[in-house]
Amino acid sequence: KNQVEQSPQSLIILEGKNCTLQCNYTVSPFSNLRWYKQDTGRGPVSLTIMTFSENTKSNGRYTATLDADTKQSSLHITASQLSDSASYICVVSAQKQAGTALIFGKGTTLSVSS
Amino acid sequence: DAGITQSPRHKVTETGTPVTLRCHQTENHRYMYWYRQDPGHGLRLIHYSYGVKDTDKGEVSDGYSVSRSKTEDFLLTLESATSSQTSVYFCATSHSLNEKLFFGSGTQLSVL
Numbered sequence: 252k253n254q255v256e257q258s259p260q261s262l263i264i265l266e267g268k269n270c271t272l273q274c275n276y277t278v279s280p281f282s283n284l285r286w287y288k289q290d291t292g293r294g295p296v297s298l299t300i301m302t303f304s305e306n307t308k309s310n311g312r313y314t315a316t317l318d319a320d321t322k323q324s325s326l327h328i329t330a331s332q333l334s335d336s337a338s339y340i341c342v343v344s345a346q347k348q349a350g351t352a353l354i355f356g357k358g359t360t361l362s363v364s365s
Numbered sequence: 366d367a368g369i370t371q372s373p374r375h376k377v378t379e380t381g382t383p384v385t386l387r388c389h390q391t392e393n394h395r396y397m398y399w400y401r402q403d404p405g406h407g408l409r410l411i412h413y414s415y416g417v418k419d420t421d422k423g424e425v426s427d428g429y430s431v432s433r434s435k436t437e438d439f440l441l442t443l444e445s446a447t448s449s450q451t452s453v454y455f456c457a458t459s460h461s462l463n464e465k466l467f468f469g470s471g472t473q474l475s476v477l
Contacts, residue, residue, distance in 0.1 A: 255407065283463060294369075294455050294468025295408075340407070344463065351462045355407030 255356035274341030282344035371469035388456030397439040
């Protein structure tokens with residue numbers, strides 16, 4: 252069964268600190284892996300998309316890594332800011348005969364405190 | 366946000382009544398999707414559209430129908446709302462299947 256597991260479920264860090272969020276998946280055949288940020292009361296916003304051949308991708312202070320062999324991804328946030336408080340969702344795209352299917356993780360809730 | 370507008374933003378309705386949620390986009394994206402988001406679950410696909418009048422079911426399509434008569438509009442209808450359909454509903458669009466999704470701000474639906 253295609254699954255996406257994220258850890259930790261929630262995380263509290265101090266402003267200015269770094270943190271890393273984890274995503275493990277059992278999705279086959281793999282197409283791409285995406286990270287989204289969802290602020291409270293808003294829709295998710297795309298941070299990165301990585302294909303099989305990409306192992307690192309950055310978007311400002313956000314850096315995503317992908318290890319397709321171990322089926323793991325991480326999202327590293329550098330020098331956290333209060334505005335980073337949000338839910339971070341890992342999404343894996345599986346190639347299907349008639350297109351693709353997106354499998355969403357349940358998200359990691361990050362709280363950045365001053 | 367990309368040009369995706371969901372309406373209404375909030376709705377309270379009674380069990381057994383029909384409900385229609387609207388998604389309007391100005392991005393001219395081919396693909397449009399309806400998801401629901403519930404505590405303890407990842408976003409789950411209800412229905413999606415790959416062109417005008419072209420739609421298909423997602424993983425949680427029972428009790429829902431959709432229509433797309435124009436590129437920019439995608440409607441989600443609950444024919445007879447049930448309490449299990451209380452959720453936050455998100456519309457999303459994409460240019461192609463392998464490109465990122467753009468989400469609307471969501472509709473909070475409560476079925477009493």
